[in-house]
Amino acid sequence: xxxxxxxxxxxxxxxxxxxxxxxxxxxxxxxxxxxxxxxxxxxxxxxxxxxxxxxxxxxxxxxxxxxxxxxxxxxxxxxxxxxxxxxxxxxxxxxxxxxxxxxxxxxxxxxxxxxxxxxxxxxxxxxxxxxxxxxxxxxxxxxxxxxxxxxxxxxxxxxxxxxxxxxxxxxxxxxxxxxxxxxxxxxxxxxxxxxxxxxxxxxxxxxxxxxxxxxxxxxxxxxxxxxxxxxxxxxxxxxxxxxxxxxxxxxxxxxxxxxxxxxxxxxxxxxxxxxxxxxxxxxxxxxxxxxxxxxxxxxxxxxxxxxxxxxxxxxxxxxxxxxxxxxxxxxxxxxxxxxxxxxxxxxxxxxxxxxxxxxxxxxxxxxxxxxxxxxxxxxxxxxxxxxxxxxxxxxxxxxxxxxxxxxxxxxxxxxxxxxxxxxxxxxxxxxxxxxxxxxxxxxxxxxxxxxxxxxxxxxxxxxxxxxxxxxxxxxxxxx
Numbered sequence: 001x002x003x004x005x006x007x008x009x010x011x012x013x014x015x016x017x018x019x020x021x022x023x024x025x026x027x028x029x030x031x032x033x034x035x036x037x038x039x040x041x042x043x044x045x046x047x048x049x050x051x052x053x054x055x056x057x058x059x060x061x062x063x064x065x066x067x068x069x070x071x072x073x074x075x076x077x078x079x080x081x082x083x084x085x086x087x088x089x090x091x092x093x094x095x096x097x098x099x100x101x102x103x104x105x106x107x108x109x110x111x112x113x114x115x116x117x118x119x120x121x122x123x124x125x126x127x128x129x130x131x132x133x134x135x136x137x138x139x140x141x142x143x144x145x146x147x148x149x150x151x152x153x154x155x156x157x158x159x160x161x162x163x164x165x166x167x168x169x170x171x172x173x174x175x176x177x178x179x180x181x182x183x184x185x186x187x188x189x190x191x192x193x194x195x196x197x198x199x200x201x202x203x204x205x206x207x208x209x210x211x212x213x214x215x216x217x218x219x220x221x222x223x224x225x226x227x228x229x230x231x232x233x234x235x236x237x238x239x240x241x242x243x244x245x246x247x248x249x250x251x252x253x254x255x256x257x258x259x260x261x262x263x264x265x266x267x268x269x270x271x272x273x274x275x276x277x278x279x280x281x282x283x284x285x286x287x288x289x290x291x292x293x294x295x296x297x298x299x300x301x302x303x304x305x306x307x308x309x310x311x312x313x314x315x316x317x318x319x320x321x322x323x324x325x326x327x328x329x330x331x332x333x334x335x336x337x338x339x340x341x342x343x344x345x346x347x348x349x350x351x352x353x354x355x356x357x358x359x360x361x362x363x364x365x366x367x368x369x370x371x372x373x374x375x376x377x378x379x380x381x382x383x384x385x386x387x388x389x390x391x392x393x394x395x396x397x398x399x400x401x402x403x404x405x406x407x408x409x410x411x412x413x414x415x416x417x418x419x420x421x422x423x424x425x426x427x428x429x430x431x432x433x434x435x436x437x438x439x440x441x442x443x444x445x446x447x448x449x450x451x452x453x454x455x456x457x458x459x460x461x462x463x464x465x466x467x468x469x470x471x472x473x474x475x476x477x478x479x
Contacts, residue, residue: 003057022214041213061124066118081186086098155183189209
């Protein structure tokens with residue numbers, strides 16, 4: 001039996017070590033509080049299982065007993081519980097208090113466990129020694145307090161996750177899923193180390209706890225990781241609380257990924273754009289376009305046409321190296337004048353050497369069809385309240401950098417939306433996909449992706465093929 005338990009312990013230690021490595025790799029991309037806490041817990045489960053396996057092979061002593069009690073009985077369940085607080089807390093103060101308490105309690109308790117004398121150490125055998133028999137009153141009280149606090153936190157977090165799930169969204173469902181996996185395994189672990197449970201069951205529960213953390217962190221992310229693989233070198237939007245919640249997300253991954261749903265409905269916005277692109281050639285009326293709809297974050301291919309409701313009006317753009325590079329739907333004629341109410345923030349690109357546009361100057365007709373290798377994107381950003389001016393300033397700086405240093409970026413323009421003040425639309429055309437990849441690697445683009453995270457609530461990407469186009473340079477404001 002001792003050999004069997006030792007094999008289980010060492011196999012579990014290997015599993016916990018692999019899980020710890022996977023969590024550490026995840027920390028490089030997503031430094032969330034819950035991920036840090038569960039990485040600590042998994043590492044401690046690995047240490048505890050290693051101590052148990054060693055004890056069952058050569059016999060337990062004061063050293064292996066202390067390591068098992070410190071890592072598996074004290075730190076692991078406590079930090080599993082603290083991870084749930086970090087996952088579910090929506091405000092910064094609860095997260096900070098959880099960190100403060102967890103670090104302080106861990107340090108003080110570890111000092112007690114390390115320096116408190118172990119009773120009857122010479123009487124230990126190859127069986128897993130119970131803590132109640134070998135600790136003094138001080139160490140026993142510290143462990144009891146840790147177990148009670150951890151159990152209360154775990155139960156409270158399950159209740160909170162369940163209440164949010166009843167009226168919540170996909171993020172709340174995901175968080176309830178994690179709580180339903182972590183909390184029972186941690187509670188079972190506390191019961192095993194607290195009461196007289198056979199060593200084989202305690203060892204098995206330590207392994208189950210490590211596997212539960214690994215599953216709760218990595219497995220639910222799989223559908224999102226598949227979407228990330230479609231576009232490399234891209235950035236996700238950050239989330240405020242939970243593993244995939246809304247506005248604050250970890251460092252940049254690009255426009256193609258966004259929260260599944262915005263946290264509140266909008267009077268108009270992404271729903272009308274998505275509906276029109278999905279409708280294709282169908283007739284989409286004004287009332288339908290103004291219906292609120294969720295920002296799905298899906299990348300919707302569009303093969304060179306827009307519905308009538310998406311008519312962008314006059315063609316705008318620039319001429320580079322004396323040739324027209326085109327977009328829009330109008331094939332000729334002078335630009336249509338626009339009323340003053342359309343004077344919204346608008347940025348564009350005109351490269352050195354381009355022709356200067358004057359409305360009264362007739363423009364030459366575009367010759368031939370656009371190159372089939374041209375790669376285009378239409379990105380719709382829904383901004384947070386009060387962030388429009390900062391976003392426009394950041395977009396202006398980005399456009400200027402694109403103008404100076406990206407000759408293969410044919411069009412890069414940022415538009416405001418008259419009927420939706422919190423929306424911005426970025427229209428991009430590149431000579432080919434290689435130019436698009438080069439654009440993504442530019443420092444000013446990485447800065448744009450990183451700094452806009454705190455301003456953007458949701459992002460939609462629509463891929464474009466250009467079938468026919470006309471482009472004239474953008475007029476410049478005279479002031």
